[in-house]
């Protein structure tokens with residue numbers, strides 16, 4: 001269950017919201033224009049009390065019906081004008097702000113695609129989803145409403161108070177009395193609300209993660225009858241969110257009550273004092289009516305400040321959450337200027353690991369690296385099987401080739417070029433991958449396969465499907481155009497694996513990385529796929545993670561990985577003779593030592609004692625440089 005949240009940076013609300021400027025800049029004129037229109041609308045509203053004053057002191061006092069009708073007409077026109085101006089404001093902001101939201105969402109999506117796999121390992125998907133949906137929606141609403149109305153209402157209150165003070169300054173000061181306590185209350189509110197708003201938005205992210213996991217894992221939940229415990233976990237999170245939302249509501253109710261009550265008390269006091277002044281003849285009845293009407297017209301701009309502040313606070317939190325992701329550095333691009341080599345010259349296909357070491361970013365400081373001292377040379381056109389006990393680092397090693405993770409030391413070269421010197425795009429054109437857990441997307445079968453190669457067409461698709469023994473695709477209801485459900489779950493595991501394999505081979509890659517790609521196939525299909533794969537492997541340089549002898553048989557040589565180190569390299573037969581661990585792994589014998597890490601190379605009591613042959617015998621097809629490297633690792 002995701003509990004870890006990013007540490008919010010200590011930025012004020014305004015500082016946080018200012019970070020939206022690059023997105024707002026293109027629409028700033030529209031926004032500013034809309035704010036001016038809204039201020040004009042509010043000012044029109046403030047003229048209404050002045051017309052009332054004119055009516056009360058003029059036509060009403062003079063008992064002039066024509067004047068009263070004229071006043072009523074003015075009031076009607078002013079009302080229509082105010083409503084029309086607010087309508088124009090809304091029309092002015094709707095389209096540009098939808099554009100701002102869309103461009104922020106597009107940026108976030110693009111950035112997520114470019115973040116390293118290690119980032120995605122660390123961040124719960126729900127936290128990312130909630131940022132891309134709820135938070136961005138909050139930001140659009142903020143730009144459309146609170147941002148404008150904080151400005152408009154602030155200006156209205158200011159202009160209104162100038163009018164009030166000009167009408168009757170003593171009464172104006174009475175109305176101004178609550179300003180200082182209200183400001184202090186707003187500051188306290190902002191601090192408290194900020195913390196609760198952050199908590200609520202993070203909890204929405206947690207909830208999204210649980211919903212997403214439950215939907216994706218529905219088969220496991222049902223299969224193991226875990227719906228009750230899952231529902232309980234969900235309820236606990238919703239309860240937690242409810243408590244936080246109630247805390248927000250309490251804070252909002254408190255500030256709203258204060259913001260409503262204090263000005264009402266001040267208006268009450270002004271009414272009493274004003275009435276006394278009218279009775280004493282110090283003030284005209286029309287001025288008092290106009291004064292009170294203006295004061296009442298200012299009620300909404302003042303009262304709204306509470307929830308406008310709350311919405312701004314939530315938006316500041318949403319901005320922080322958005323930039324927490326956007327601020328994470330993207331995958332580093334090619335570090336050197338070299339790197340053109342694999343593009344130029346005749347295609348060869350040599351892959352070399354030199355002193356490669358890898359440690360996961362979240363590994364305990366001082367812990368053993370997952371991979372260490374990996375020296376391996378795979379010759380052009382060669383297929384190297386990677387065999388090792390579970391957890392020995394096979395998948396991790398294969399992930400280093402397309403730079404899904406970055407080696408922490410040493411280097412990997414393709415035809416002599418360090419992969420860190422190549423543009424990532426080029427690297428991923430050269431190297432194709434298929435993982436044990438095949439992921440398909442909600443798209444057509446053909447589209448899923450063609451994702452493996454830019455610009456590949458019908459012929460390549462047919463060839464790839466044939467190699468992967470995935471011709472079943474032609475027999476689907478809409479052939480290769482048939483949509484696969486989310487994650488391809490509407491297909492069987494073996495079908496998905498074959499499509500993933502087809503995707504890996506469709507672009508005739510120079511380098512192929514296959515992580516146990518046949519594990520979900522029945523023995524007959526496996527034999528067919530292997531037979532077809534042999535042709536592909538003959539034309540490419542490949543690393544194939546293998547758990548079964550049948551997969552190993554596809555390879556020219558085998559590298560045995562033990563506790564993150566290359567323990568031996570040789571042909572299958574050679575390793576069977578020379579390595580007890582390899583013999584044990586291939587035998588599938590039971591009683592293997594179990595442990596949290598990688599098992600020790602087990603004793604195989606019945607295995608004939610094989611004397612360590614000279615290196616030349618074990619690796620007859622290795623170059624002198626291979627032998628030196630491999631001797632170093634043994």
Ligand SMILES: Nc1ncnc2c1ncn2[C@@H]1O[C@H](COP(=O)(O)OP(=O)(O)OP(=O)(O)O)[C@@H](O)[C@H]1O
Nearest residue numbers: 121360362370388389390391392393394395396397
């Ligand atoms: N994202 C990760 N973060 C931290 N540690 C990881 C991560 N992925 C794998 N590991 C650890 O790295 C080690 C090697 O894992 P890896 O998946 O490479 O092994 P493997 O040999 O492919 O195993 P298997 O045969 O079971 O697939 C394991 O101890 C594993 O716990």
